[in-house]
Amino acid sequence: MISRRRFLQGIGCAALGVLSAPAYAVGIEPFRLRIQRYRLTPPRWPADLDLRAALIADPHICDPWMGLDRVRSIVAQTNALKPDIILMLGDYVASHKWQHAPIPPQAWADIFADLSAPLGTHAILGNHDWWDDPQAQRSGKGPTRYGRALIRAGIPLYQNRAVRLEKAGRAFWLAGLDDQIALTPSRKHKRRRWQGRDDLAGTLAQVSDDAPILLMAHEPDIIGKVPSRVSLTLSGHTHGGQVNCFGYLPAFPKKHGRSYAYGHIVETEGSTLMRHLRLATEPRHLIVSGGLGCSILPVRFGVPPEITMVHLGGHLGGTGETPTA
Template sequence: MNPQLFFIAFLGVFILINMYISRRFIAHLDIKSIHKFYFRIFLFVNFFGIIGYMLGRYYADFPNWLYFLFSLPIGVLFLLFCTAIIYDISRAILKRIPISKRRRDFFKRSLDISSLALASTLSAKSIYNARDIKLEKIDINIKKLKKSYKIAQLSDIHIGGLIDKAFIKNIVLRVNALKVDLVVITGDLIDIEMDRAKDILAELGNLNSTYGTFFVAGNHEYFHDIAKIIETLKELDIRVLENENVYIGEEDEGFNLAGVYDIFGYRTNNYVPDLNKALSNLKKSPTVLLAHQPKYIDEVTDSVDLMLSGHTHGGQLFPFRFLVKLQQPYLSGLHQHNYKLQIYVNKGTGFWGPPMRLGASSEITEITLVPTL
């Protein structure tokens, strides 16, 4: 999508959200008019924070402390919107319960207080959660694999804004401490123009593993000159899998590692995923496929044993997970797709939008491929 059109559409959505919060939540709170006025001023300031966020994300450089403040309103307003929906439904139910006016007024005041407390608590908890990148360890059984291999999976880092050089340096240190056989990055690595990302990206050149670092494009790479991103990654000695495969390990003891472009390429008619090409000339060993979006699994044949994906962020903020689930077959974790094919979905190592997570922690995944009959 054109950045200008996305900017307009994004702001349009939050105008509607603000209107709903104002008319269906604030207007019905049993508080003084002056307090409702201050609440609406808060919404107004938050909306301009979103404009600042969009400018900082795509057009300007702000100090990190200011960018942090601009980032928060997206998550705060989303959680407030979800609270307003629950409040609206609860208020409608309360009006229909046959109880005395005195008791109804009591329950209404309790609803007002608990709704405001809920929105505040969830916002604070979400900000705290985003600071913690968890190490997820998982063993995955792979048939006909001759020996174990350890993989570190990163995904959806979204370099830009708060995802800066220090953030990447910390990730690199943590991954290097795992002493893995290879590192895979399953897309959405960069979310700003390459000229602004180059110094930050260079930190990934310090990743250490036995067989190197491998990358496949996500949909966000298409927004920021995918050709330049791929070229820069190659200069850092990161192997970009462009509808192709490589063999990992010693002869007859390893596995095929394949990778495809993201399905966003179908829209652009450029950098289009081609599974047949990616799986051509495979050796007679198990195959692991890197594909950014879980729903690409519908195109995967029985030549693949395991698919590694990202994209979903695990929903990032809890209520949003239900919308993501409408689009993607798997949200996070390991799943047995059919009798042979498994898929693991990383919840994202960074975050997009607000530095907030609720019900879906950021993760670095340590995957051990375990031989099995």
């Protein structure tokens, strides 16, 4: 039988846990940083095309959670990983109210300009990079003020664009979509629903040969429309759920038994129409980065901020992954 003293000790530990978890989620985990690694050879990617890609997703730059000194540290740690290419997956700005005065976009864009890789740094925009720009919301056109800051910093911005690159004489295509929920519903702007500025078909139409394709798309839900011609889709947006309670992601519940919140996902189902007709589709591979910052609230629990390293090819025997915290 448990003693009274042992029982009171247990109650005290439980109470301490209840009180300390929020403090950890606000004051400790958002400031951590890990390197998350994946190794895979997805379909249509040659095993002898060895490519190391570093993913920078969702920094949501603001003081005190993601100040300029921390951005410099992330840039230095990314460079130290010696990637072949660096891909920035959007949501550079923080729109939540839990911050000091906003940081000018050119200040952080110029720091990201110090990212270094033989095949360069390439960027797309996220939903917050559209939502936080009133002029872009009025005109419905980009690039937004945050996109222009990246361009001025010398970082190529992909808005429904595909570019052919080479590594050691082997070609591949890098494609990037504009955001899928860029424009918010607004009576003022005469929009009744969310509108995207992405053009998947138009982007892939720019691919002119059979070299493999990497696709940057901020929101991972696009995977349901991505054709098997694309070797790998790379996304952010979800922050890995931002709160993970022993596998339960309250912000990203599963839809129809599927979740695109985090990690290496192999999608085997096609569009709603294809599922209705019971038409088979080839597996499509998606990696969703856990990202770096916070959205809505400056809280992370069970999903530390990360730089995501994706190692493709390299004579790997088949498809697989090796995530490392």
